[in-house]
Amino acid sequence: MSAAADKWTVLRLINWTKDYFARSALDEPRLAAEVLLGHVLSCKRVALYTQFDRAPSDGQLSSFRQLVRRAADGEPIAYLTGWKEFYSLTIKVTPDVLIPRPETELLVDAVLDCARSKSGETLRLWDVCTGSGCVAVAAAKHCPTLSVLATDISTSALAVARENVERHGLAGCVRVEQADLLTWPQTPRPRHQNRFDIITANPPYVTDAEMEQLPEPLKREPDTALRAGTTGLEYIGPIIRDAPAHLATGGLLAVEIGFDQAERVYGLLNEAGGYDDIRFGKDPAGIERIALARTK
Ligand SMILES: C[S@@+](CC[C@H](N)C(=O)[O-])C[C@H]1O[C@@H](n2cnc3c(N)ncnc32)[C@H](O)[C@@H]1O
Missing domain, CATH: 1.10.8 (Helicase, Ruva Protein; domain 3)
Structure with missing residues (x-):
């Protein structure tokens, strides 16, 4: 040579x-x-x-x-570069946050569809479990009539979310606060006299058994972002139970779910009694990835 x-x-x-x-x-x-x-x-x-x-x-x-x-x-590429593309936006990531996934873009689609159907109205969105803030940032960036609250339990994740909000010039319409969804409905309702029009959530939904089988790069992502517990529904359940108390009548709940959870999530939404129009959004692989429901 x-x-x-x-x-x-x-x-x-x-x-x-x-x-x-x-x-x-x-x-x-x-x-x-x-x-x-x-x-x-x-x-x-x-x-x-x-x-x-x-x-x-x-x-x-x-x-x-x-x-x-x-x-x-086994270090994830996004942690090495410090960013990941989500909804055509550059989102800062650190090992304190989940790396945004393409299937989570379905939550943003659901928000934007809802906003389009109410053209011109200011809508209030609460993004629970915001992590890097990717859903809140992408939704607000594409829909100027949204007023967004983004919450998470992790202070280090919230620091990343705040940076993403500022980096995309959204500090005027996205507020980032700490809240534990398992202590709903106490927080953060007192600051919000009005109910929300939309709640989005990509909560932890991986079971303990699945956590054992994760490939190496996924093991580097925060356990608190992925692990739900024995059934995988330990967070989705409380969100479905408590969301109607925070949503306006006809408000939209959009929750990302695990690849095999649609049937059980449908059961939870039905049993909760406060929802109409229960549907699922499929990812490009045809898997039911987001649960959608409207409050009665
Ligand atoms: C699957 S990640 C989703 C992050 C981001 N929304 C995304 O889609 O990339 C779940 C997030 O839920 C947060 N979380 C875990 N337990 C929580 C709790 N009890 N209350 C609020 N957030 C919680 C984690 O810190 C993590 O940021």
Whole structure:
């Protein structure tokens, strides 16, 4: 191999890293390689395609090598870069928050559909279990008539949510507060004399048994964001039970659920007695991923 062929170019780095990640059983190895290289070179991933022959500096190569090693050891790519794309927005993430998932975008779709049907009205949204604030931020960014409360039990997650709210210029319409959903209905109702039009929630819903089987990158995400308990419904249940006390008549509850929970969640919504129009939204794989219901 000639000296020129030996040079680590962008294309060579992507190809080598993609193969290495594939052997390390990483999901979407080429995407992971490109995201990390784009991060190190401070450019968008697509921009790499216009500079395949570029030779990164020694410092850049050394930073890239370290990140590649950490990713192969199971650190999530989003924690290594510090951001994740959600609803076409860049959301800051740290190991204190769940990494936003594409299926959670269905919650934002539900909010925006609801807002469209009431065009022009100011709507009050409460995003329970906000984590990074991704749902609250995406909804507010796309719908200027929303007034949003974003709550979580974790103070470190709330710090990240606040940063995302500010970074996207939404401090005027998204308030971030600490609240424990298991102590509803005491909090934070006293500050809100009016009821909400929409409640969204992506609560912890992974069972203890499923937690044991999680692949390595998921194990790095906060236990408090994922683990529900023995049944998986330890948080979804109280949300369904208590949400009607916080929603206006005809208000929308939209909750993300686990891949096998739709039937049991339908039962809980029915038993609660306060809901009409119970439906489920499917993810691209055809799995019922969000439960939707209107208060009577
Ligand atoms: C699955 S994560 C969802 C984060 C974010 N909404 C998303 O979709 O990426 C669940 C969140 O619920 C929060 N949480 C756990 N227990 C809670 C409780 N008792 N009250 C309020 N939030 C809680 C966790 O801190 C975590 O941020």
